[in-house]
Amino acid sequence: MGSTVESGRKMLRIGVDVGGTNTDGVVLDPSRALDPDKGIIAWHKAPTTTNPSLGISDAITTCFRNAGVRPDQVASVTIGTTHFVNAVVERDAARLSRVAVLRLCGPFSRHAPPCVDWPADMRELVLGHCALLRGGLEVDGFLIADIDEREIREQCAAIRDKGIRSVVVNGVFSPIDTVERQEERAAAIVRAEIPGCDVVCSKEVANLGFLERENAAILNASILAFARKTIRSFQEPIKRLGLDCPVFITQNDGTILSSEMATRLPIRTFSSGPTNSMRGAAFLVQGELNEAMMVVDIGGTTTDVGLLLANGFPRQQAAHSDLAGVRMNFSCPDVKSIGLGGGSIVRNGETLTVGPDSVSYKISDALVFGGSILTASDCAVLTDSTVEIGDRELVKGALDEEGIAKYKAVVKHKLEKIIDTMKTSPQDIPVILVGGGAVIVPDDLCLKGASKVFKPKWPLSSIANSIGAALSRVGVVTDSVKSTASKTTQQILEEICHDAIERAVANGASRPTTKVVEMDVLPLPYIANMSRFIVRAAGDLDYSRTDFATAHFEEPSEAEVQMDEYEKTAHRSVKKTTQPEPKEDVDIDSYRPTVKNRVWYINETDLEWITIGCYILGTGGGGSPYQYKLRLKQMLQKGDVVRVVNPDDLPDDAAVATAGHAGSPTVGIEKLGGDEMTEAQVELYKVCDEQPTHIISVEIGGGNGLQSMIVGASTNMDLPAVDGDWMGRAYPTKWQTTPVVFNERSPIWSPVAMTDGNGNVVIVPKATSDLQVERILRASLSTMGSAVGCADPPVTGAETKRWAVENTISLSWRIGREVYRSRKSNRVDSVAEAILDAVGGPEAGQVLWKGKIVGVERTLRNGHVYGECIIEGADVVDDDAVDKTQPALSKPSSAGQPQFQGRIKIPFKNENIAAIKVSQSVVDGKTVETEGEVLGLVPDLITVIDAQNGEAIGTPEYRYGLLVIVLGITASERWTSERGIEIGGPKSFDMDHLTYKPLGKFVKPSSVIDEFNVSA
Structure with a gap:
């Protein structure tokens, strides 16, 4: 394709997308975007070459030759590439440098060292040195500690001795550090001590989320040397072609990086491909559409679907993303894939199926190309006479009229299902079909959920990714x-x-x-x-500016040459791997926890399952237990012994201590715990006469569910944890605990100790009530960094047996086991029912709702986050075929009808309070909400899980578009007395208009110790 270009205008933009399969190039004139050809001057598509510079050169050269373009007419070249992310995914030792990590953290985060949650082979390949140093900020900007130049220099000497040339500096709350500039000051010292090294400040890479930001910064530092060489190779063909213009690299969110910036932050390019396709698709319908749109990019094997918002940017993933087994908080587009493409294999049996298996790159196996396998491409030729692929004669008779109708129905269902999954509201949304495989979708296909379907003409639709690259902002x-x-x-x-x-x-x-x-x-x-x-x-990019750097072609510096040689030597003995190391496969049915003489010895498998269960029992609150799981895992690997005992086995005169963490979840993701929990216990027992014999968690829900095991197994405590807690869930306040419900002595929670892990201690030796204890602690909390450890006075074994919600560690374990089982057997569609079986069956709980979050509101009152989550009923099962119990033709689109119709709202105060049906009507021009049936209400547990993986979703993580399942679990009988309902029911959440009615019958959790005990 090509046309002659006017001379004398430096207006043309070149976009090149270097993909894993093909390299696409385009030259376009944005001033002609509304022309029929969209201003596309020329395009080119060819298989990606081993040397990316050759493919780039070929793409641009071909476009120039076809359209008569001159170098002086080109305003910019923008390149999208998968090369940097592939280096990480493939664990290529030749492209990954070893990295040193300097943390500015003071006494915090020591129990979660750098790369603690990485796959072992990846950690061994990349992490060369780490040190935890003075520094870091509190959430209010107050210093945890200032940096110590002397200890930074000492670490530089050690790094230098190891020959490491890439260094990451990561400080607690560094993204909000605009005054102290601790990371920048530390980086300057490192550069002075190790001339020519690469230094990455974590705040330049990602935002709040300490471990995840550090992980992203380490990966970024590891590929810097490779990025320089790669971007230099990109620039070489630009130089050869005589182009005097800036060269940009596309990044994850649809914007561009200069070549210079990309050599510093190559990680920002990791997921740019899907974004380029979305922005290219939007350009192709420019003038017809100016709103949010769903982009369906159909390739040879898969279909990738993303939502391009009205602001021109793709919707981003939830808080965390995962790459090669490394968890990051780096911004990535939210793209979901299904097994549908031009090479999808079609089988016409009792039920016609399309994919998910594919002939992939062996498209010559398709009938239309002389092969023997019926594919979606063949069906596209059969269903649409305008499709020009292969030899039409070769597919005649492959499907009869009924088969063609079935094919259309299956493709329609698959697309409707993934579109509905990705939508953020029940309203219909425009859908754009692009990609080389878009031809498999009939032009006349109407999709439920789509207000209109756009299918740009081939070949423009097949090069949407390079168009998007050229037009990045x-x-x-x-x-x-x-x-x-x-x-x-x-x-x-x-x-x-x-x-x-x-x-x-x-x-x-x-x-x-x-x-x-x-x-x-x-x-x-x-x-x-x-x-x-x-x-x-x-x-938009300002092309009138003259200060953009044009392509630089300096030879590698002496330092870079030395670094390259070092990397070759340093990694000579490390093998390249393409997959993460396999985890030990647990046979769930035969697995038995270690319980000897009625003591449960927790191992890593138990810990994984308990962690999953704790967050589900958190009813939206309690904070993620992730960092505490990492800490316990580290303890187990060091040889610490984590013991759990049955509350029934407690001597009546036992002294049972309580462990709990208090603070803001936002602080918890940035300032990782130090020793504040054990310090609080030590400080308390300086004023308590009685020493503890056992320890129990204040709440099982969220991160606190693991605290009794962490503190109990600590060297200076060595206490068995009690299989129970004081809530049976998570509650927002300290007085919402079962000892307060029983009211046998008041206040129960004094004396109490609170420590911040940085040397500050608050002791409340006496208080007039448990409510007053709460008020005193909350008043001190914000001045102590909003993250503290608390220790409460011991209660007797007899009191524990009367007051505690029993066997909740066991319950967490059983819930987590069922979630793990559902994932392993690929039956996440029934995970909700499996969880309910674990908590006692249909008597003990119900699936209250299934649907999609379509609204979230939050406000802060008296230190607590209040809000509402609105969930639209929807089919959340991610089936990938039409109902197999019916002929495909007879039920083409009704299989996705939701069982749950209408909407519910979940009001929350840190934790979920209720699940209430709601309806809306318009009165005098205003939308009025009417509350209907109450499906569940505190003290019963209202918990929301991700329908795609069974993980709990906390109230801070609620966001538009998530597919969720709402579970109701009947509260322990400890909460269903008149006083229990008053303290833990709707009245305590200012919802006096609601009356508690149990959603089921409480079933006491079954003890793991009772089931699996082996006596000596």
Whole structure:
């Protein structure tokens, strides 16, 4: 394809997408975007070459030759590539450098060292040195400690001796550090001590989330040397072609990086391919559409679906992403894939199926190309006379009219299912079909859920990724925590938005086109007058500027040559692997936990299952137990012994201590725990006469569910944990515990000790009530960093047996085992029912709702986050075929009808309070919400799980579009007395208009110790 170009205009943009299979190139004139050919001057598609520079050169050269383009007409070249992410996924020792990590953390995070959650082979390949140093900030900007230049220099000497040339500096709350600039100061010292080394400040790579940001920074540092060589190879063909223009690299969110910036932050390119396709698709329907749209990119084997928001950016994944077994908080587009493509194998048996298996790159095996396998491409030729693929004569008679109808029905169902999964509201949304395999979808196909279906003509639809690369924008994202004590939230937001726009302009955006496209304000629980502000600004590239760097072609420096030689030597003995090391496969049916003489010795398998169960029992609150699982795992690997005993076995005169963590979940993801939990116990027993013999968690829900095992197994405690807790779930306040419900002595929670792990201790020797204890501790919490360990006075064994919710560690284990079983057997569609079996069967709980989150509201009151989550009923089972009990033709689209019709709302105060059916009507022009049937209500447990994997979803993680299942579990009988309902029921959450009615009958959790005990 090509046309002659006017001379004398430097307006043309080149986009090249270097994919794993094909390298696509395009030359376009954006001033002609509304022309029938969309301003596409020329295009080229060819298999990706081993040397990417050859493919880039071939793509551009071919386009130039076909369209008569001259180098002086080109304004920019933008390249999208999978090379950097492939280096990580393939664990290629030749492309990954060893990295040293310097943490500025003070006494925190020591129990979760760098790369603690990485696959062992990946950790061995990349991590060369680590040190935990003075430094770090609290959430309010107050210093944990200042950096110590002397100890940084000492670590530099050790790094230098190991020959490591890539260093990561990661400080606690560094993304909000604009005053102390600890990471920058430490980086300057490292550069002075190790001349020519690469230093990566974590705050430049990602935002809040300490471990995840550090992981991203380490991966980024590891591929820096390879990135320089690769980007230099990209620039070489640009030089040969005589192009005098800037070269950009596309990044994950649809914006661009300069070549220079990409050599510093190559990780930002990791998931740019799907984003390029989405933005290219939007360009192809420009003038016809100006709203959010679903982009369906159909390839040879899979179909990738993403949502391009009205602001022009793809919807991002939830808080965390995973790459090669490494967990990161790096921004990546939310893209889901199904096994549907041009090479999908079609089988016409009792039920016609399409995929998910495919002939893949062996497309010559398809009938239309002379092969013997019926594929979707063959069916496309049969269903549409305009499709020009292969030899039409070869597919005649492959399907009769009924078979063709079945094929259309199956493709329709698959696309409708994935589109519905990705939608963020029940309203219909425009759908754009692109990709080389888009021809398999008939032009006349109507899709339920789509307000309109766009199918750009071939070949433009097949090169959407390179079009998107050429048209990428300039963007900036800011993520900060600010005090709202002296300024209103709106004033602060306006300042941050102005700063984001100025930063985008400084990075190359044209001022007239730059605007704020996304903003979010998240109040921080338990922290007075503090909120988290996230703002994104973006604009078109300003081509009138002359300060963009053109391609540089300097030879590698002496330091880089030395580093390359070192890397070859350092990794000579390390083999390249393409898959993570296999984890030990647990046979669930034959697995038996170690229980000897009625003591349960926890191992890593038990820990994994208990962690899953704890978060589900957290009813949306309690914070993620992830970091505490890592800590316990480290303890087990060091040889620490974690013991759990049955409450029935406690001597009446036992002294049972209580362990619990208090604070904001936002602080917990950044300031990882130190020794505050054990320090609180030590400080308490300086004023308590009685020493503990056992320990119990204050709540089983969330991160606190693991605290009794962590503290109990600590060297200076050595206490068995009790299989139980004081809530049976998670509650937002300390007085919502079963000892307070029983009210046999009051206050029960004094004396109490609270420590922050940084040398600050609060002791409350006496209080007038448990409510007053709560108020005193909350008042101190914010000045102690909003993350503390608490220790409560011991109660007797006899009291524990009367008051505790029994066997809740066992219950967590059983819940986690069923989630694990569902995943392993690929039966996540029945995970909810499996969880209910674990808690006691249909008597003990119910599936209250299945659907999609379509609305979330949050506000901060008295230190707690209040809000509501709205869930639209929907079919959440990710089946990949039409109902196999019916002929495919007779039920083409009704298989996806949701069992749960309408909407429910879940009000929450840190934890979920209720599940209530709601309806909406319009009265006098205003939308009025009416509450209907109450499906579940505290003290019963209302818990929300991810329908795709069975994991719990905490209230901070609620977001639009998540497919969820809502479970109701009957509360322990400890809570269903009149006083229990008063303390833990709707009245305690200011919902006096609701009356508690048990959703089932409580079934006492079955003890793991009773079932698996082996006596000596």
